[in-house]
């Protein structure tokens with residue numbers, strides 16, 4: 001596994017779910033952190049202080065809104081000002097909305113494309129010059145099984161996740177000889193607030209009970225019949241940061257209980 005002492009990681013959407021697990025895994029390997037995301041200020045400060053206390057690293061918080069390109073650039077600049085460099089960028093912030101396409105609110109479409117896809121583009125633009133100059137970098141994008149297959153009522157999310165898989169491949173090719181890799185991780189269903197929040201809308205769109213959504217939609221998609229855990233996703237990210245993974249670039253790594261093999 002990676003030893004990341006002296007390295008700095010920026011993890012977007014790390015106040016919850018998978019992003020929080022990425023932050024803890026990267027800090028556990030010794031990386032200093034810029035954490036980011038929405039939430040209660042006291043909770044975020046507890047998380048930041050907890051990372052420093054538990055892992056002996058330095059963590060700063062960027063309140064950058066992933067809807068706003070200038071704030072994304074400032075988040076990267078905060079990392080560079082505080083730590084001298086940003087070596088690892090994990091584009092992870094994401095939102096979800098479930099609705100039949102003909103009723104899909106335009107503002108929800110725009111927000112999902114901006115937060116789940118365009119924010120990664122803006123973050124990558126900001127970190128690449130420094131990574132290229134130093135000859136080392138890791139860019140990891142949280143895609144989804146929905147980067148490979150679709151589900152009804154998730155038009156914006158599926159489009160954004162297919163988009164981030166394409167962005168990943170393109171950036172990987174552009175940076176192939178620079179020492180910087182760019183990959184995406186595609187989890188299946190992970191029990192996080194994002195999944196919990198979509199259950200009522202899925203119940204409505206498909207006329208199902210909560211238990212039916214969990215068993216007949218979510219777990220039904222995954223041949224293992226189990227949710228992926230946030231720690232499993234974070235371990236894969238840590239591997240991508242290691243020297244053993246230096247030849248893995250442009251990959252879309254599935255961790256979906258066999259969903260996309262089916």
Ligand code: NAD
Nearest residue numbers: 013015016017018037038065066093094144189190192194
């Ligand atoms: P989550 O809701 O627990 O976390 C989402 C994070 O994004 C939070 O920290 C939130 O504050 C942040 N965020 C949302 N909007 C933001 C904005 N405008 N600016 C800054 N931060 C913002 O969800 P999660 O399940 O941990 O999702 C993390 C990523 O994993 C997302 O990209 C999601 O699409 C992807 N993913 C999740 C699953 C799953 O089953 N949970 C599966 C595949 C992919």
